[in-house]
Amino acid sequence: MVMIDFHLSQQLKRQAMRHTTLRQLEVFEAIARLGSFTRAAEELHLTQPTVSMQIKKLTDAVGMPLFEQVGKKVYLTEAGRALQNFSREIFDHFTHFEMLLADLKGLKQGRLRLGVITTAKYFIPRLLGAFCRQYPGIDVAMKVSNRERILERLHNNEDDLYILGQPPEEVDVIAEPFLDNPLIVLAPADHPLAQEKNITLQRLAEEPFLVREAGSGTRIATEQLFARHNLKIRVRMELGSNEAIKQAVIGGLGISVLSRHTLPIDVMTEQIALLDVQGFPIERHWCAVYPRGKQLSVVAHTFLDYLKEAHRHIEVVTYPGIRKKKAANKPGLSGGNANKNTQAPRRTSK
Ligand code: PGA
Numbered sequence: 001m002v003m004i005d006f007h008l009s010q011q012l013k014r015q016a017m018r019h020t021t022l023r024q025l026e027v028f029e030a031i032a033r034l035g036s037f038t039r040a041a042e043e044l045h046l047t048q049p050t051v052s053m054q055i056k057k058l059t060d061a062v063g064m065p066l067f068e069q070v071g072k073k074v075y076l077t078e079a080g081r082a083l084q085n086f087s088r089e090i091f092d093h094f095t096h097f098e099m100l101l102a103d104l105k106g107l108k109q110g111r112l113r114l115g116v117i118t119t120a121k122y123f124i125p126r127l128l129g130a131f132c133r134q135y136p137g138i139d140v141a142m143k144v145s146n147r148e149r150i151l152e153r154l155h156n157n158e159d160d161l162y163i164l165g166q167p168p169e170e171v172d173v174i175a176e177p178f179l180d181n182p183l184i185v186l187a188p189a190d191h192p193l194a195q196e197k198n199i200t201l202q203r204l205a206e207e208p209f210l211v212r213e214a215g216s217g218t219r220i221a222t223e224q225l226f227a228r229h230n231l232k233i234r235v236r237m238e239l240g241s242n243e244a245i246k247q248a249v250i251g252g253l254g255i256s257v258l259s260r261h262t263l264p265i266d267v268m269t270e271q272i273a274l275l276d277v278q279g280f281p282i283e284r285h286w287c288a289v290y291p292r293g294k295q296l297s298v299v300a301h302t303f304l305d306y307l308k309e310a311h312r313h314i315e316v317v318t319y320p321g322i323r324k325k326k327a328a329n330k331p332g333l334s335g336g337n338a339n340k341n342t343q344a345p346r347r348t349s350k
Contacts, residue, residue: 109137
């Protein structure tokens, strides 16, 4: 009898889950994302009692609490986190379907969600300008953050594409290189090395360095170069932003290695010198990255195709004093990035 009751209640629960509505999931998703019933109600233009009622019905259907409240903030329970992943997938499918329909009608429209690493903010908005003019039906949500946060977003599958200078080794991803990302050495304009040519890495290692935060792609690539020569950087100061580093270089606090993209087109040569150092520029490439197996939306494919032409939309500048290495590997979508995860595009649908 007890067994029969148990099976019956399981069956009722399953039936209840099937009656979960998209509206309930939408309300749930908003609360989970915003961490607040009030803000979710505002975003969805609903009253608080309506929001609470929808969540009560959903909780009854699931048969377990979805949120727990600590102070004013609500947190997801384990069941809540599972439901969040599930609802994300459902809404992604809907969005893809809408975009597919628009594409069949000959329109490119929908939302493109980009996760962009800090340093790429110097050129991605410029690229997006031309992209949005070309595809007025596509609207773009761009999240700029440090590497740690962007990799967390990638792990949670929160965006369509990620722009990184260094694809992660620990996650199975497709990485499509699309633009040069040379790293150069900056010093104050009156630095004694500013007039020298062909400076050795050993000599550079004697200088005090201003470095980005641990985990930054720029810092990893710089430390790797020194490590390959059994050298170590002398860190004078760690700063979490390229802008702060440039100001500190100008202020004479040390030298630094940054992406060439962090400098304005008309580089401020009066205050900053670019040093001519062996092994520099470190040649890297910006990559569009997404988890292997992810079904890219129509607009994400459209943006990837557009990125192949990125060099046409961005003014490529060569700065005086920087030796151009002989191009062994031509950057581009056909390869050129040393990362093992980088490979030519693989299209799953079009
Ligand atoms: P960063 O990334 O902003 O984390 O340094 C850029 C890069 O990898 O080149």
